[in-house]
Amino acid sequence: MSATKILGLVRFRNLRTRLTVVYMGLFGLALLLAAIAVVTAVTNSAQRVVRDEMTAAGAVYSQLWTARSSQLQQGAGVLAQDYGFREAVATNDEATVRSALDNLRARQGVDGALILGVDGYATTTGLALDDAALDRLFTGLESGQIESGVLAIDGQAYQVVAAPVNAPVLIGWVVFAERLDAAQMRNLEQLSAIPLSAAVVLNRVSAPTGDGPITVRTPDGPSMRLDRPLPSFDKAAPADLVLTYPLKRAMRPYEALFWWLAAIGVAGLALLMGGTWALSRGLTRPISALDEAVHRLQQGDYVEAPVTSADEIGRLAASFNAMVGDLRDREARLTHMALHDQETGLPNRLSLERQAAAQADAWVVLFGVDRFEVVRNAIGYDSMARLLAALGGRLSALADGAPMARVGAGALGLVIVAADEAEAVGIATRLAEAAQAPLMINGAPVDIALTAGVAGRGAASSDLASPVDRAAIAVDQARAARRMVAAFDEAAYGDPGDNLSLISELMTALRDGDVTLAYQPKYDFRAERITGVEALMRWSHPRRGFVPPDLFIGMAEETGHIRPLTEWAIRRAIADQKTMAAAGHVLTVSVNISGRLLSDESFADFALAEVAASAADLCFEITETAVMDNPELALHIIARFAEAGIAVSLDDYGAGLSSLTYLKQIRADELKIDKSFILGLDQSSRDALLVKSTIDLAHSLGLKVTAEGVETPTALALLRGMGCDMAQGYLIGRPVALALLTEQLAAPVVELDLARQA
Structure with missing residues (x-):
């Protein structure tokens, strides 16, 4: 992973620290690479020197081995060719043989000498051979393939040379043996320019190093090793001259250099840290001031950043200050726009x-x-x-x-x-x-x-x-x-919010039967009996109790639910009319129709179909103002009702802006005077005059007149005298359920009392 990637993984809270760390990291990386290069170069150089020295030492050791072997072979050959010695060997004169061997061993400076006969019998001096060593020696000499080499005697390596004794045929060998011990190895080590370690290794396990030294791992660390194979009397147990040299010993002269390099690197890092910190502080101080100004701007505080130089940072601060001024002015304008009306x-x-x-x-x-x-x-x-x-x-x-x-x-x-x-x-x-x-x-x-x-x-x-x-x-x-x-x-x-939920609850109430129709009787002056009733909706809410019709009917009109409510009322009124007829009371049932439905042709089709299918005697009560939204369509639908035999009554006449134009155009059968005129009929002559003129006007147009709000016998008598056709109000009867209305109609005393009061 590169230094840039490593530094990218580190998060810094300020630029000063980041610059310092980045520059120190880069400088440290450069120092590290330089140190690696120096150490590598020095190590390679030291290894090359050691390798050359070891190669030279190996060549010298090989020459010394060859020279020593030749020297010993010459001495053995001289003895083997001596006539008296050959005669002593041939006659088994052991004393003479031993004396000759001792004399020659002393002159040659070897550790042991012996005469080995072809029959395997050996006479030794200065050295005792074990049977195994004697067998290996005899085997090697008898084969004729080796006369000089390494022989292991009691686990100790010996340089052994032999010369044949012929008299004139081969009767044995003169053998010299020189111990290859630590003292001998030190003598060899002293011949090298570097302090090598020499040893003769028997029964070699590792592969030989070949012609040159190699680097191996030792308990003392990495070392250079050179193997020189030596001739051996035992082919199954090769022998090597092994030269080793620890590399740390070769690097010891350079340790001072390495310490100096490390000290220089640390000092350079310290100087760089101080210089970079000072430089970055000078660079980041205006940036920090600009950052602080940005944070305060984010919090709504319009402060300007100090401009301390003319370089890029100074120009950036100047641009920031210009932006702050623009933002301040823009926010002031936006705030004014947000808090003020644009027109006034x-x-x-x-x-x-x-x-x-x-x-x-x-x-x-x-x-x-x-x-x-x-x-x-x-x-x-x-x-x-x-x-x-x-x-x-x-x-x-x-x-x-x-x-x-x-x-x-x-x-x-x-x-x-x-x-x-x-x-x-x-x-x-x-x-x-x-x-x-x-x-x-x-x-x-x-x-x-x-x-x-x-x-x-x-x-x-x-x-x-x-x-x-x-x-x-x-x-x-x-x-x-x-x-x-x-x-x-x-x-x-x-609570309008609570009232809004009434509509969904009203639709549920229609399905559950919580909405019912109450009927208020209408008294006919000429027939002197009740000939009709007006169907009025009643809703008993399980939580609110009685809900005023003006509330839920008005909301149904506003929310578009008035049609399913009216359709239900028409079906219910037709069914109740049949129930009353079965009880012997043939009455006209009046149903209020919302003005919003007078512009709905599909509703008209529904109403006409229901009346035609049931042959019901219904009267649709509408307000005069119901035709104002779409007069042409409303008058057309009213005409369809009239042609189908459905009586049309103009409800609440006089309560609004009554228009003679609409009164002339609407095909109505009845005019209902609003109760606001009837309630004060017996107390106000103006109300009496208005009611009388309205009755005369309606009769002139061929309309029957029904007075609403009749609550006193005096008002009833006055209406009879004015020629009113029908009366409706609490004096006649309050709105009651169908069962109670049927009971009241069954009592003849009702008709008699009304006639007497009139």
């Missing part, structure tokens, strides 16, 4: 919420511009933006300079400090009244009217914890109550 330049909702969150006793006052869309369409979008900006300035001035924020399309808000809700409402009322003066826009006065909502913080766990949301709802509540200022009424607002 006023603070926005987020700004208002921050102001409200910053004060514990803060109250949010929202001012809604009444008829905002009408005014905007009249003066244009740009002029409306200028109007809101001017209105915001006026309200801010009236509120002692409090910042005014634009919260919605036509809503402005500010934060006030008040001790309680009453004080906050009082401040809001004063501001709203004072601000409703005309504003000059494009040189023309524009009248404005304001509705204000006041709210404080809600519970943290509430969906409406934000005072801005609560104030916006308070504006709607004020408009619904037709008041200028209103505080947020949490009880009136209820």
Whole structure:
């Protein structure tokens, strides 16, 4: 693995340390490579010297061996050719033989001498041969292949030479033996220029080294070894002259050099570390300052890095400072955009919420511009933006300079400090009244009217914890109550989140039978009896209890679930009508149809098919305003109902913006006067006049009239006198379940009591 890869695996927290370590690592690597090269070169040189010396010593030893062998052979040959000695050998004159051998052994300086006869008998002097050695010697000489070599006697190596004794035939051999012991080896070692170790090895196990020395492992470490094979009288046990020299002895003269190299390397590393540290410190100080500035910038602190030089680092710091300035300006612009309305330049909702969150006793006052869309369409979008900006300035001035924020399309808000809700409402009322003066826009006065909502913080766990949301709802509540200022009424607002789950629960209730129909009777003045009933939905929730129809029917209309609800009501009403007929009560059943279904041809097909299949006597009650969304299609569907024999009743007449145009166009059979006129009939002459004129108008158009909300006998009598056709209300009967209605209709006293009251 390269140094670069090794350094890449190390993680540094600062550049200064990294530079120091990298440079030291590279320098150390260079020193290491140089040291390896020097040591390798020195070692190779020392080994080469030792190899040459050992090769030379081996050659010298070989020459000495040959010379000594020749010398001994000459001495033995002289003795073997002596006539008297040959005669003594031939006559077995052992004393003469032994005397001659001793004399010659002394002159030659050998350790032992002997005469070996061809019969294997030996006469020795100075040396005793064991039988094994004598057998090897005799075998070698008898073979005629060796006369000089190594012979092992009692485990000790001897240089042995022999000369034949002929008289005139071979009768034996004169043999000299010289011990190759440690003293002899030291004599050989002293002949070398280097302190070699010499030894004669018998029964060699390892392979010979050949012509040159080799490096081997020894207990003292690596050594050079040279093997010189010697002739041996035992072919099965070769003999070698082994020269060894420990390499550490050859390297000893260079140890001082190596120590000096190591000292120089350490000193160089230390100097490099100091120099690199100082250099890197100068280089990394501005970089560290730039890094610190970047971290502080990341935390939102716009600081500039010091520019300490004109080089690349200095230019980088200058560029960074320019970037910081641009970021500061850009963030200021983005912050302004995030907290201000782009059309008016006023603070926005987020700004208002921050102001409200910053004060514990803060109250949010929202001012809604009444008829905002009408005014905007009249003066244009740009002029409306200028109007809101001017209105915001006026309200801010009236509120002692409090910042005014634009919260919605036509809503402005500010934060006030008040001790309680009453004080906050009082401040809001004063501001709203004072601000409703005309504003000059494009040189023309524009009248404005304001509705204000006041709210404080809600519970943290509430969906409406934000005072801005609560104030916006308070504006709607004020408009619904037709008041200028209103505080947020949490009880009136209820729990819309919980109400949203009603729709899915309503569909389940339809399947489980928790939704039922209650029937309210309708009294016929001319027949003087109950001739019809209105089907009204009732839902008993297992957790909420009784759920008002206005709540779940209105939500069903908004969420698109009104059709399955109405289809169920039609089927249920048809089935209940058959039950009442079977009990002897033939009544017309009125079912309310949502205006959203009057633009649905497929619903009309369903309703007509159900009525046709059951021959039911139904009346569909619709509101007059139901035809406003799609008048052409709604009038077409109503006409289809009329042609199929289904009576159509205009419900809640007079409660909305009644139109004679629609009254003329709708093919209706009945007109139901809203209960708001009937409840005050016996107390208000204006209501009586309106009811009488409505009855006359309906009769003129061929419509029957039903009055809702009849609760007193006086109202019933007045309606009879005005020519009203039918009455419906608590006096006639409350909405009840089918079984109870059947029981009530079975009692004739009901008809008699109503007739008597009328």
